[in-house]
Amino acid sequence: SQKIEQNSEALNIQEGKTATLTCNYTNYSPAYLQWYRQDPGRGPVFLLLIRENEKEKRKERLKVTFDTTLKQSLFHITASQPADSATYLCALAPSGNTPLVFGKGTRLSVIA
Amino acid sequence: DAMVIQNPRYQVTQFGKPVTLSCSQTLNHNVMYWYQQKSSQAPKLLFHYYDKDFNNEADTPDNFQSRRPNTSFCFLDIRSPGLGDAAMYLCATSKDSDVRNQPQHFGDGTRLSIL
Numbered sequence: 001s002q003k004i005e006q007n008s009e010a011l012n013i014q015e016g017k018t019a020t021l022t023c024n025y026t027n028y029s030p031a032y033l034q035w036y037r038q039d040p041g042r043g044p045v046f047l048l049l050i051r052e053n054e055k056e057k058r059k060e061r062l063k064v065t066f067d068t069t070l071k072q073s074l075f076h077i078t079a080s081q082p083a084d085s086a087t088y089l090c091a092l093a094p095s096g097n098t099p100l101v102f103g104k105g106t107r108l109s110v111i112a
Numbered sequence: 113d114a115m116v117i118q119n120p121r122y123q124v125t126q127f128g129k130p131v132t133l134s135c136s137q138t139l140n141h142n143v144m145y146w147y148q149q150k151s152s153q154a155p156k157l158l159f160h161y162y163d164k165d166f167n168n169e170a171d172t173p174d175n176f177q178s179r180r181p182n183t184s185f186c187f188l189d190i191r192s193p194g195l196g197d198a199a200m201y202l203c204a205t206s207k208d209s210d211v212r213n214q215p216q217h218f219g220d221g222t223r224l225s226i227l
Binding site for chain 1: 116152153155157160202204209211213214216217218219221223
C-alpha cells in the first residue's frame with residue numbers, strides 16, 4: 001500500500017542546533033515533494049518545493065533534500081529558534097495532476 | 113494581502129443538524145480543495161475543484177457535499193453531522209491544474225464541534 005511516514009511524532013532540540021526531519025514514502029514515484037509548516041489551530045503554510053532532479057534546495061535557514069533512490073526527503077532547520085516550534089508536514093503528488101497527499105507531520109519543539 | 117478566508121473559525125452544531133462551512137479566496141486561483149484534519153493526523157482530502165470541474169475522493173462520505181458557485185467561493189455542506197465528523201476543516205487553493213508543481217495556500221480552518 002502507499003504510505004508517507006514522517007520519522008517521529010515529536011522532536012525536541014536545543015536552540016541553536018540543527019533540526020532534521022525525515023519523510024519516507026512507499027509505493028509512490030513523485031516528481032515533486034513539498035514541505036509545509038502548521039502552527040496549532042492554523043492552516044499549513046507552504047515552505048519549500050523540491051523536484052526529483054534537484055537533490056537539494058535551500059531557503060534562508062531551511063534546507064530540503066530529495067533522494068528518489070532511498071524514497072526519502074530530509075528537512076533541515078539550521079540555527080533553530082523557539083519560533084521554529086511547529087508541526088512540519090511533507091506532501092507529495094502521487095502522479096500526474098493528482099492532488100497532494102500529506103504526511104501526519106512531525107511536531108518540532110525548540111527549547112531555549 | 114491576497115488570501116484564503118474561512119468562516120466561521122469555530123462552528124458548533126448538533127448531531128444530525130446540517131451545517132455549512134464557507135471559504136473565499138482573493139488569489140483568483142483555479143483550483144480549490146477541502147480537507148478534513150483530525151488531531152495529530154494528516155490533512156485528508158475530501159474534494160477538489162479544477163475551476164467548476166468537481167472531483168470527489170473515493171472515500172469521502174456521501175454525507176459531505178460541496179458547492180463552488182464562482183471562482184472565489186467554495187462551500188462544504190455536511191448534511192447530517194455525526195460525532196466522528198468533529199474535526200478541523202481546511203480550505204486550500206492552488207493556481208492551476210499543474211498541482212504537483214505549485215504550493216497550496218490554506219485558510220486557517222474551521223474547527224467543527226458536534227454536540
